[in-house]
Amino acid sequence: MTLAFDGLPLEIDTRPAVLDQFTVDETGRPGSRPRGVVYPADHDQVLAVVRWARDSKTPLIARGAGTSLEGHLLARGDEVILDLSQANSILDISPTDFTATVQPGVTRTRLNTAAAEFGLQFTVDPGADASLGGMAATNASGTTTVRYGGMRANVLALQAVFADGTAARLGRAVRKSSSGYDLKDLLIGSAGTLGIITELTVRLHPIPEWIHSLRISFPTVAETVDAAVEILGMSLPVSRLELVDAPSMAAINAFRGTSYPESPALFIDTESSSAAAVTADEQEIQRIALTHGAVDIATARSFGERHALWEDRHNLYFAVKSCNPGRRFLITDTAVPFSQIATTVDTTARLGDEFGLHVTIAGHIGDGNVHTIVPYTESETQAAAQFSDRVVRHALGVGGTATGEHGIGLAKKKYLRAEHGPAVDLMTAIKRTLDPNGLLNPDKILDA
Ligand SMILES: Cc1cc2nc3c(=O)[nH]c(=O)nc-3n(C[C@H](O)[C@H](O)[C@H](O)COP(=O)(O)OP(=O)(O)OC[C@H]3O[C@@H](n4cnc5c(N)ncnc54)[C@H](O)[C@@H]3O)c2cc1C
Structure with a gap:
């Protein structure tokens, strides 16, 4: 079926076999078959689709890479999926501003590959190869957040299309601003319920010259946590600090054919600009770990060794699945x-x-x-x-x-009032102002 939007012909796919692929997400929860799926490739095409949706009162569910975990993408049945995977151009990388400007469908690994050519990296790492638009919409974070922050800290500016068919640029591509209400951060974490993100300018960080990784095993969870908190308290420049419990280590051993101690462990990265400093930091981490009863310390200093150490941690979900x-x-x-x-x-x-x-x-x-x-x-x-x-x-x-x-999505809606109290009414008022007809990802975060 082909519809014309403001002179822009855009195909809406309504084939049942295609739509069936949108009835499940990573959670395995069943959803209904949406009415159709459309693949806009740029801001103007998103604008055209949203205006059509506004006029025809058709609900839309924006979709990035589809890796979210809380039922964010599941349809009631009357929605059209706005799949942004074709809006996937890297528009600019500025090594002097330490920024990248991208379309929302660009995935974090693609951006990292491109940024690496300039000695730069995009640090938010949710494990899955998510899209930048989806990551902003869920305020994603991950293993490196302890040092570099999550999406709110790393998205400087964005462009969004709203339910009334208008568009705006929110934020500026600068490190700080005290100008007006922070609407950019309102969109971040809003799960496609307040606006559709069509462009993002994100921070890039230099790839550190020196990184040492450690896997340290402890007798108990309490000792593992105490060691982690002391490492943080000493202000050591750790860029990853991950806890894995004993059953997780057993799953890793079974999946990877390794024989690590099956007790709680910390996976750590520490980074610096000189070999001497990173070595001193690594030694300090080992000292702290030993005072908390560490029973096994593995270090990884070369790229290959570090990669192998983190493969274990990154494969945990798949290790548990395979077990x-x-x-x-x-x-x-x-x-x-x-x-x-x-x-x-x-x-x-x-x-x-x-x-x-x-x-x-x-x-x-x-x-x-x-x-x-x-x-x-x-x-x-x-x-x-x-x-x-x-x-x-x-x-x-x-x-x-x-x-x-991971976000509220559908699955965690029932906890919103217990967590936020009357602030939920304020959230409802914001949603009603920006999307009075409930067209953007209806029923997610707040009841429709
Ligand atoms: C193995 C595994 C590990 C994971 N680990 C982590 C983790 O460590 N940290 C973490 O944060 N998450 C993690 N996740 C969850 C997931 O990767 C994140 O939620 C991710 O940010 C979703 O991005 P996506 O592109 O897949 O978005 P999607 O799943 O496609 O969409 C997510 C939400 O964003 C909205 N959306 C998508 N694009 C746009 C847009 N352009 N404009 C407006 N709204 C939009 C959608 O409507 C939906 O509500 C993990 C998932 C898996 C499968």
Whole structure:
């Protein structure tokens, strides 16, 4: 079916076999078949589609790489998917401004490949090869956030199309600004419910000359967490600080054929501009680890060694999947204050036992972000849901958040008021102002 928008002919694909691919996402939750899918390639085409949607009152779901984990992309059935994967040009890389300007469908690994030619990197790393638009829309973060921040810290400016068919540039390509209300940051994390991002200017960072990596095993989670907090407290220049529990290490061993100690561990990167400084920092990290009872310390200094060390951590999700064939997987994503990390990990493990589930716990501990991966069978569906609910309520009870980085989507909507109280009414008012007819990703974050 071909529709003409303001003279711009754009194909809407309505073939059932194609639409069926949009009925599931990474969560495995079932969604309904959307009405169609459209592939705009630039800002003007997005504008044209949104104006058509406004006039025909057709809801739209923006889509990047489709890796989100909270039902963000699932349709009710009346929506058209606005797939931005074709809007994928890198428009500019400025080595003097340390910025890149991209279309929203550019993936982070593509940007990194291009930036590396200038000795620069885009640091936000959610593990999956997500799109920059999707990462901004979920305020993604990841292993390097402890040093470089998540998307809010790294998106300087963006261009967006709103539900009324207008467009605006939000933010400026500068490191700081105190000018007006920060609408750029309002769009970041809004999951396609307030506007469609059609262009982003992001920060790039120099690739450090020297990086040393460590994998350090400890007898208990409490000692692992204490060591991590002391490393942070010493202001050591760590760019990654990840916690992996004993069952996770067992899964890694089974998947990778390794024989690492099956006890809690920290995966760490420390970086500097000189060999002497990075070595001194590495030694200080080892000293701190030993005072907290470290039982095994592996170091990786060459690119190849470091890559292999981080492959283990990055493959954790796939390791757990391969150890649990035929199961479905639930992932929790709470973030808590540092003082509550050890109790949170303990409580999570205890809840796993209580519900008879084999949970693995890992997290971006440098950000207080604790993930669990829960494999479950059909008959354990309810137990997994109850476990997840108790984990989230524990986090909220100790002053944390239901989601450190994955977002509210559909799955975590029920916790919004418990976390934000009357501020949810303010969020509703903002949504009504920007999208009065509820056309942009309806039912996500807030009820339609
Ligand atoms: C193995 C694995 C590991 C992961 N680890 C992490 C992690 O460490 N940290 C983390 O943050 N996430 C993680 N994720 C989740 C996921 O990668 C992130 O949520 C990512 O930011 C989603 O980007 P995407 O391009 O896939 O977006 P999509 O899934 O396509 O969309 C996500 C949301 O953004 C909206 N959206 C997409 N593009 C636009 C646009 N141009 N304008 C407006 N709205 C838009 C969509 O409507 C949707 O609501 C992980 C996922 C997997 C599968």
